[in-house]
Amino acid sequence: MPALNWSKTPHWRNYHRTQDRSQVDTAKLVPNGAPLGAIAALRQTAAQFGFVLASAARQKLPLTALGSAWSFSDITKNNGFLLHTGLAQHIWQVDAADLGPAAVHRDRMVLVHGGTTIHELNAFLEPDLSLITTGAHDGQTVGGMLGTGVHGSVLRYGGFQNHVRGVHIVTGPGESWWIERGPMPWLASATAAALANHVVLEPDLFDAALVHLGGLGIINAVLIEAAPGYVVDVVRVKHPLTAASIGLLEKGDFAAFAREVWAPSREEPYYIEVILDPFHPYAGYRGAAHNALITLFYKREPDRSITRSLAANGASVVEAAHETLNLLAKALSAQPEQDLLLPLPQAVAWLVAQEFHPEPAAGTVPRRMTWGKANGPHVRQEILGWDIELYNAAYAIERQHLTTTLKTMLDAFHSNGGGHQVFTLRFVTKAAGLMAFTRFDDSVVINMDGLRTLNSSDAARNVALALERTAIPFSQHWGKQGVITSTRVARDFGSPADPTTRAGRWRAARYRLLSPAMRETIRSDALSAWGLA
Structure with a gap:
């Protein structure tokens, strides 16, 4: 001990x-x-x-x-x-x-x-x-x-x-x-x-x-x-993201979204993540559709004869399907900025895409992995020799307003030239806890993942202000780099001085x-x- x-x-x-x-x-x-x-x-x-x-x-x-x-x-x-x-x-x-x-x-x-x-x-x-x-x-x-x-x-x-x-x-x-x-x-x-x-x-x-x-x-x-215990089939695809496909996510028709991006799908996935390039948003908003980076997990009952080997072996270092910041850090550690052909803001999404390897190959079955192996292991940056400062802000919004909210966020992102980031969509339902920032019954968490630059922090700040100007409800991740203020806390969780609000009940527990x-x-x-x- x-x-x-x-x-x-x-x-x-x-x-x-x-x-x-x-x-x-x-x-x-x-x-x-x-x-x-x-x-x-x-x-x-x-x-x-x-x-x-x-x-x-x-x-x-x-x-x-x-x-x-x-x-x-x-x-x-x-x-x-x-x-x-x-x-x-x-x-x-x-x-x-x-x-x-x-x-x-x-x-x-x-x-x-x-x-x-x-x-x-x-x-x-x-x-x-x-x-x-x-x-x-x-x-x-x-x-x-x-x-x-x-x-x-x-x-x-x-x-x-x-x-x-x-x-x-x-x-x-x-x-x-x-x-x-x-x-x-x-x-x-x-x-x-x-x-x-x-x-x-x-x-x-x-x-x-x-x-x-x-x-x-x-x-x-x-x-x-x-x-x-269970296992997941891992699918990673690059697929055009359209206004219609965003609409399917907004409605919660995850099975239809999965069928659109991966033809063999016949069911609702267990897990969905979408990484999009904010400089080339989906069709119907600005420009042509672009290939988003989409990860799907399908939950499966384990075959006990092979599950123990799956738990013992599995993902290689930094293969976690949804660790966007790791994909970026890995890419930049091997690709000096001066060697990039694109301006750095646009190049960030390109670099992430280079480290995102689609699978399975046509005609083959998906890899089957335990949850722990499909989501790890994370290896500390000093072990891998990375020396890159990363930026991450995260906003929880209501899924039913995803289309309008995403358009507002992308407009704000572009208002001063954009940041050195990609946008990542993740989905959460009925998160427990008085102060869970994913406070909506059906939340979409929109991460702004990228490099720690003034452009990135300005872009995230502009996004928050735009959501406030248009009265779109949102909350920010307590552990990330968005600008959380007492005013925003009171707006999202109620006054800490009011014992009937979420914030007030949390503060009463503290006392x-x-x-x-x-x-x-x-x-x-x-x-x-x-x-x-």
Whole structure:
């Protein structure tokens, strides 16, 4: 089990190098001793987290708990302590005796340390069990995923947080909470009481914790309900994107869209992603149709005789079908800017297309992969030798208004020459959590992925302003680089001062869970700027 190591980090940067700090007081979990059982292990890390919180509070400094530090936004920014939770990464299959009556599928329940990466979780679950959806990066930690409400593009499903049935959150020295929705418990009452000194089954408190924004405490563990193991057939095509095909996506006729872009399709896919070049939008808006980069997954029952080999082998490095930023970074690392024949803004989409390899070949069957292999592994940039600063803003909009919204966004993108980006469409339904940025029943997340340049940030800012001018509802990803303000938070989630709004209910949970001293300690610059602290 891990122990705490204290040090002063000379220079700290988050994963995407959007935050820089010098001489940072850092607490880090390091290996120490033999593995423990679930409850003993979680009690130990909870005590360690509480000790760090007490130290920060004594010095009147804020504390940020980090997983893989993936987020682009200011959500990890403050002037105080850093706590690295990366070694809190154990996973336990929960014994049936430790489960409550709500856990009907008792063989699917796992208790997961907050510092566990999605890569580790996939490896633990597969091939007999599987996650239903994840984000575009399997190096993110479970606690970090809940921090910003990470989504995928599985049709008819929400975000990663929709898997969660219980949350263990540390809120101070000697203080932790086990939180579930209720009314019946998922974790047996005695087991929960052995883990935390507060055990509550309350929908609002649970829904607040599902997207905690780093402001409710330190996520020590979550109880996850996995799905039965499955595999996906992977299809990647370059196909003209038309106004009619966008209309099919807007209506939710995903089966018809899939048939249009891949003739062998006879069913609704499990997953759809569309990458489009904003400089050559689809026919009916500006110019001729262009080839969009489209990924489809088809869910299949596993063949047990081959699934174990699929879980052990599979995707090569950076083959994750939907990791647009990785495609771009890989292309640019091998293609210096001065060698490009196109102006750089237009060249970004061209470069992404060069790294997008259609499959399957005509007359062959699609590759069949487990979910974890089809969505990973992500390999850290320093290992691959990349030195490229990437930009990503993400907007959740209502699917029923996709055509109008996309036109507005593309017009705004072009208003000052455009950015160094591509647009990526992903689909989310009924995401859990009070502060899920995918707050619409049927959301389309439109990512602006590309290079970190002034053009890119200006283009994203223009898009947000255009959506506001035309009164199109949208929300921005908490972990990305859009401009989130307290005014926009209040517009999208209601006033934090009103206890009946989403933001007000989330803030009430913060005041319920944290003492005044801990509210000063567990905060970030972002929470203050958003009006939520």
